[in-house]
Amino acid sequence: MMKVTASQIRQDFNNFGGFGQQGYGYNVEYLYNEIAKILGLDKTYNLIIVGAGHLGQALANYVNFERRGFIVKGIFDKNPELYGKELRGIAVQPVGNIERFVRENDIDVAVLTIPKDGVARTVEILVRCNIKAIWNFAHVDLNVPESIVVENVHLSDSLMKLSYGIANQ
Amino acid sequence: MMKVTASQIRQDFNNFGGFGQQGYGYNVEYLYNEIAKILGLDKTYNLIIVGAGHLGQALANYVNFERRGFIVKGIFDKNPELYGKELRGIAVQPVGNIERFVRENDIDVAVLTIPKDGVARTVEILVRCNIKAIWNFAHVDLNVPESIVVENVHLSDSLMKLSYGIANQ
DNA sequence: TATATTTTGTTATTTTTTTGGCAGATTGTA
DNA sequence: TACAATCTGCCAAAAAAATAACAAAATATA
Numbered sequence: 239m240m241k242v243t244a245s246q247i248r249q250d251f252n253n254f255g256g257f258g259q260q261g262y263g264y265n266v267e268y269l270y271n272e273i274a275k276i277l278g279l280d281k282t283y284n285l286i287i288v289g290a291g292h293l294g295q296a297l298a299n300y301v302n303f304e305r306r307g308f309i310v311k312g313i314f315d316k317n318p319e320l321y322g323k324e325l326r327g328i329a330v331q332p333v334g335n336i337e338r339f340v341r342e343n344d345i346d347v348a349v350l351t352i353p354k355d356g357v358a359r360t361v362e363i364l365v366r367c368n369i370k371a372i373w374n375f376a377h378v379d380l381n382v383p384e385s386i387v388v389e390n391v392h393l394s395d396s397l398m399k400l401s402y403g404i405a406n407q
Numbered sequence: 408m409m410k411v412t413a414s415q416i417r418q419d420f421n422n423f424g425g426f427g428q429q430g431y432g433y434n435v436e437y438l439y440n441e442i443a444k445i446l447g448l449d450k451t452y453n454l455i456i457v458g459a460g461h462l463g464q465a466l467a468n469y470v471n472f473e474r475r476g477f478i479v480k481g482i483f484d485k486n487p488e489l490y491g492k493e494l495r496g497i498a499v500q501p502v503g504n505i506e507r508f509v510r511e512n513d514i515d516v517a518v519l520t521i522p523k524d525g526v527a528r529t530v531e532i533l534v535r536c537n538i539k540a541i542w543n544f545a546h547v548d549l550n551v552p553e554s555i556v557v558e559n560v561h562l563s564d565s566l567m568k569l570s571y572g573i574a575n576q
Numbered sequence: 577t578a579t580a581t582t583t584t585g586t587t588a589t590t591t592t593t594t595t596g597g598c599a600g601a602t603t604g605t606a
Numbered sequence: 607t608a609c610a611a612t613c614t615g616c617c618a619a620a621a622a623a624a625t626a627a628c629a630a631a632a633t634a635t636a
Contacts, residue, residue, distance in 0.1 A: 245595055248614065260614040261602030277567050278574025292468060296461030302546070306566055346573065371573050373566070377471070387572035389565055396560050397475055397542070398446050403556035404515065404540050405447025413583095414625055421585065429584040430632025 282307040284345045288360055289352035290315035290330045297349055298325040312339050340367040349373045451476040453514045457529055458521035459484035459499045466518055467494040481508050509536040518542045
């Protein structure tokens with residue numbers, strides 16, 4: 239189903255340890271929980287969304303956040319018309335509040351869903367208040383210290399992969 | 408800047424041919440266009456968006472589609488309240504219209520931004536009317552013939568990668 | 577003009593990843 | 607109880623990818 243060989247799955251697992259029992263198999267529930275621990279899904283993290291456009295709103299309503307241990311604490315935008323608008327019970331705030339909010343609410347992760355012109359300044363602020371990680375949906379690569387975890391979602395790249403797929407059957 | 412060695416870039420290019428001139432270098436504009444051709448970005452494709460929720464709306468307003476040769480021709484949703492609502496000048500239609508629309512308008516690509524319960528039925532319809540490719544934002548893997556190009560954007564996976572990154576510095 | 581420098585294409589080497597094979601451990605069956 | 611059958615962990619082999627090295631071709635410099 240996953241288009242992966244049994245051998246590869248065993249090798250991959252064994253990079254983190256042995257989770258099964260020879261001759262018997264894997265206990266699926268135990269394995270699932272162990273993988274969750276490896277991925278850090280047993281911990282919870284506080285999160286803010288920067289950019290309350292369509293994508294930001296889609297993510298704010300993204301149910302899986304909680305399931306993965308990410309708790310949406312704040313939403314920010316530079317558009318005054320959105321101030322106070324509630325998404326899942328959380329009011330949109332001005333981006334000027336980010337620095338104080340992150341420091342006071344122990345925020346770990348920022349989701350970036352803003353146009354690229356605002357990215358550099360926003361990232362600077364996030365770095366200054368010691369954010370741990372950035373989930374980056376902006377179409378630029380971020381310039382941050384090594385210690386900050388960045389996970390990019392570059393939809394442009396994905397679209398170009400699709401295009402290549404069509405062009406080559 | 409890209410954290411890739413010069414050697415690797417040369418190797419990668421040479422999988423598709425030689426684009427430079429020894430001793431002189433690469434003509435950047437020529438190289439850019441050649442890569443665009445390889446990726447199929449010189450052609451245009453007709454596209455529909457299935458699911459006009461926040462994510463669908465975000466993508467409908469996604470400016471880069473046109474730049475990459477993808478033209479949004481139709482938007483569909485099952486929620487009657489959205490019927491007729493215009494996004495970038497295109498009215499949302501009932502999902503029941505998909506089959507006829509795809510056949511009549513020579514649609515190449517479908518963007519799936521619907522909850523997972525509706526996916527199987529929708530994919531069946533898309534396969535039946537010979538869609539070429541699916542850009543899949545739904546949180547399930549699709550069951551389609553080999554000949555159909557599928558590009559998955561699994562945000563859950565990305566979020567778990569982020570989690571792993573934080574858990575391991 | 578001769579020589580040094582730069583830069584790509586290509587081949588060789590090294591490293592990494594994937595696959596294959598088998599021993600050890602457990603369950604099922606005659 | 608003996609013998610298959612099944613399934614994981616681990617090691618070996620094969621394949622793939624990344625890196626290194628160098629020749630060929632162009633420019634820059636003395």
